[in-house]
Amino acid sequence: MAFASVPVSRGYPSPGWVEQDPLELWQSVLQAVGRLPRVAISCVAVANQRESVLVWDRRTGAPLTPCASWQCSRGAPLCSELRAKGLEPLVTDLTGLPLDPMFSASKLQKLLDDDNALRRSAERGEVCAGTVDSWLAWNLSGGSLHVTDAGNASRTLLFDIHRLNWSEELLEIFGIPGGFLPTVVASSGVLGETVAQGPVPAAPIAALAADSHAALFGLGCLRPGTAKATFGTGTSLASPTAGDLRRSRAGLATSVAWLAGSPAYVLEGNVYSSGATVEWLAQLLGVDGAAAVEQLAGTATDAGGTHIVPGFAGLGAPYWQPGSRGAITGLTFGTGRAQLARAAVESIAFQVADLFAALEADVGAPIAELRVDGGATGNDVLMQLQADLLGRPVLRSRAPDAAALGAAFLGGLAVGVFQDEELIVQLAGLGERIEPRMPSEQRDKLLGPWHEALSRVTGPGAVEGLAL
Numbered sequence: 372m373a374f375a376s377v378p379v380s381r382g383y384p385s386p387g388w389v390e391q392d393p394l395e396l397w398q399s400v401l402q403a404v405g406r407l408p409r410v411a412i413s414c415v416a417v418a419n420q421r422e423s424v425l426v427w428d429r430r431t432g433a434p435l436t437p438c439a440s441w442q443c444s445r446g447a448p449l450c451s452e453l454r455a456k457g458l459e460p461l462v463t464d465l466t467g468l469p470l471d472p473m474f475s476a477s478k479l480q481k482l483l484d485d486d487n488a489l490r491r492s493a494e495r496g497e498v499c500a501g502t503v504d505s506w507l508a509w510n511l512s513g514g515s516l517h518v519t520d521a522g523n524a525s526r527t528l529l530f531d532i533h534r535l536n537w538s539e540e541l542l543e544i545f546g547i548p549g550g551f552l553p554t555v556v557a558s559s560g561v562l563g564e565t566v567a568q569g570p571v572p573a574a575p576i577a578a579l580a581a582d583s584h585a586a587l588f589g590l591g592c593l594r595p596g597t598a599k600a601t602f603g604t605g606t607s608l609a610s611p612t613a614g615d616l617r618r619s620r621a622g623l624a625t626s627v628a629w630l631a632g633s634p635a636y637v638l639e640g641n642v643y644s645s646g647a648t649v650e651w652l653a654q655l656l657g658v659d660g661a662a663a664v665e666q667l668a669g670t671a672t673d674a675g676g677t678h679i680v681p682g683f684a685g686l687g688a689p690y691w692q693p694g695s696r697g698a699i700t701g702l703t704f705g706t707g708r709a710q711l712a713r714a715a716v717e718s719i720a721f722q723v724a725d726l727f728a729a730l731e732a733d734v735g736a737p738i739a740e741l742r743v744d745g746g747a748t749g750n751d752v753l754m755q756l757q758a759d760l761l762g763r764p765v766l767r768s769r770a771p772d773a774a775a776l777g778a779a780f781l782g783g784l785a786v787g788v789f790q791d792e793e794l795i796v797q798l799a800g801l802g803e804r805i806e807p808r809m810p811s812e813q814r815d816k817l818l819g820p821w822h823e824a825l826s827r828v829t830g831p832g833a834v835e836g837l838a839l
Contacts, residue, residue, distance in 0.1 A: 374771045375406035382437070387444035387684050393425050393434035396503060397510050405570035414577035415511060415565050416782030418585040418774040419503035421526045424475040426482060426489065426500045426551075432514050435489060435498060438506075439478040442605065442643055442684045446477020447693045449545075458544060465531050465538050467618070467625030472685070472693050473641065475502060476528035476545040483546070496550045502527070504579045505553045511576060513566035519553040520579035521630035530555070532616065532627055535634060558584070558629035559781040578782035582774040583607035583639065584628045589777030590742040590768055591799025593635075593792055598730060598738045600723055601773065602745035602753075604647045605687070608726040609639035610734065621729035622689025629781065638733055640688030640726040644681040644697075645719040646747055651683065652715045656708055665750045667712035674714040676701040678824035681718050689729040692829045700824040716753050721821040724760040740764045742801060744773035759809035760817065769802040 377399040382390045422441035427434045439445060450470050453459065459470040468474055479500055483490040492498045499509065505519045524530040524537070529547060531538040535555070542549050556562055558580050567573040580588070586601045587593075587609050598610040611628055616636050618625060628637035644651075649661045658664060678700045680686075685693035699714070731738055740763055747753055748767050758765040770776045780798070783789040789798075 372770070373407050374775065375403045376772070377402045377406075381440060385445070387447065389440035389442040389684060390437040391423070391440055393427065393438045393506060396438060397507065400507060400510075401569050401571065407570075412572065412574050413788050414561070414575045414782045414786045415571075416578035416580070416778035417504050417507050417511070417576070418580050418582050418778035419507060419523070421502060421523055421581040421583065422473055422475050423503050424479050424482075424500065424527075425506060426479075426493070426498050427506065427509070429497055429499050429517075432509065436482045436486075438503065439482060441473055442647070443478055444472045444684050444693050445481045446472035447685070449477040449480055450693065453544065462528060462541065462544070465533070465541060466528050467525070467532050467616070468528055469624065469691050470528070471687075471691060473643070473687060474526055474528040476541070476547065479547060480545045493548045493551045496548075498551055499553070500551050501553045504581070508562070508576060508579060511565045511571065512563050513568075516563045516576070517553045518556045518562055518579065520558040520581070521555055521627045521634065522558055522581045522584045523579065524555045525627040526581060532625065532634075532636075535627070535630070557631060559631040559785045561785055575786060577785035578778050580629060580774075580778045580781055583609055583641075584626075584637065585775070585777035585781070586744055586773040587611060587628055587637065587777065588780055588795065589770065589773035589775070589799065590744060590801070591796040592742060593796060596734070596736070596738065597742070598727075598740075599742040599744070599773070602645060602719065602743060602747035604645070606642040606645040606719060606723055606745075607639060608723055608730060609637050610730055610738065612636045612638055617733070619729070619733050621732040622691060623726070623729050623733055624688065631781070631784070638730060640729060642719070642722040642726070643685060643687045644683050645722065646745075647683070648679060648681040648715050648718055649747075652679075652711060656711070661746070664712045664715060665752065667709050668716040669752050671709035671713040673710075674701075674717055675703065675706055675710040676820070677703075677706050677710050677714045678821060679711070679714045679718045680824055680828045682828050686829065689725060690825070690829050695828050698824070698828050700827060701820075716750065717756065717821075719747065720753060720756045720760050721818070723757060724818065727761050727763075738763065740766055742766045742768065744768035744770065754805050755808070758805045758807040760814055762807050762809075762811060762814065764807065765805040766801050767803045767805070
């Protein structure tokens with residue numbers, strides 16, 4: 372097994388707006404493939420960041436907009452308008468999602484509303500829109516594929532998760548021309564072929580999967596009662612409900628995890644800022660990246676009563692506060708760099724603990740363990756704190772990126788490398804098991820002050836009932 376990665380930069384042109392360069396995204400794929408050993412391959416599979424959306428020219432393939440990131444809240448005013456019109460229950464009923472700017476629709480409408488010529492081109496079918504899987508499939512295929520998988524489509528606020536198609540009603544609500552959206556396809560299945568270019572060979576394109584869904588698959592969480600968390604720029608906590616389309620009562624979202632014959636559904640919550648919080652603090656303190664912040668955090672036994680509430684681009688599940696902004700509470704003259712670093716790391720674990728509580732409330736039964744992947748899982752302080760706050764074992768993935776592994780599994784199933792899903796469960800790369808060590812009363816003493824700090828940003832209503 373070989374892995375390679377290339378970082379992609381983000382831009383922040385306005386408060387709450389987050390963008391990426393579509394060409395940089397594509398070049399990062401080529402560069403990463405170029406760093407891998409040259410071997411014969413059976414297929415190409417794509418895992419991508421969800422909800423991010425862009426528009427490109429159908430004839431030339433040139434991007435016509437930035438990629439509005441999943442973290443971008445440029446669509447927040449539109450969501451507020453639609454909510455004021457009483458449309459959120461309808462949107463949630465069709466999509467399984469809250470009416471929130473994290474999802475693609477309001478960002479896409481904003482891109483069109485800001486450029487009348489672009490909107491006219493979209494109405495004439497001269498341009499393409501898509502999430503990042505769609506953009507990469509287009510480039511990999513030399514422009515012959517304009518597709519997205521059902522899992523990515525289910526995170527756009529434009530997809531009916533009951534009928535598994537684009538909703539005419541939602542397209543009208545968001546003012547989106549249906550003709551420039553991609554065709555929705557299965558997550559596992561041969562869609563076409565790559566065009567040999569640079570380090571990319573000609574091969575079947577056999578899977579498209581959103582990153583969180585692919586990580587769920589890669590960690591072997593294929594059955595109800597299992598759960599995973601992916602710690603990246605943000606954090607996604609998810610648990611499969613298989614063929615059961617279950618509605619959340621605790622602030623989570625319902626999505627299509629993958630489509631392979633029949634749809635598999637998932638309950639999920641997303642933290643907008645986890646690794647991004649640590650990166651922000653690294654810049655603020657002038658230290659060398661996330662690793663330096665994590666090292667600083669390890670020198671403090673606690674944060675000294677300081678909390679960072681990372682609402683830099685709003686707060687996601689289970690709070691759903693897109694208009695909130697970040698805050699630091701509990702500062703004293705004794706607060707130093709180490710305490711701030713510890714507070715940044717703790718903010719990740721606190722948010723995941725709240726998501727875990729919401730998940731167990733929805734499932735109606737305890738989740739025995741949490742499987743985890745992502746760069747921050749190498750932080751022993753964070754992982755031990757996470758196990759302690761949950762009161763459950765945390766199992767680290769041996770794979771550097773479970774999303775890439777899950778996409779490979781889905782592609783391998785499509786071309787016959789793997790015969791069935793039971794083998795996937797056996798192959799899931801689970802490693803070290805971290806047991807909780809903290810007494811429950813001490814856990815409550817940590818979560819209480821966190822919820823108090825959180826309520827200063829969200830108001831008390833958003834944190835009621837958040838308890839493990």
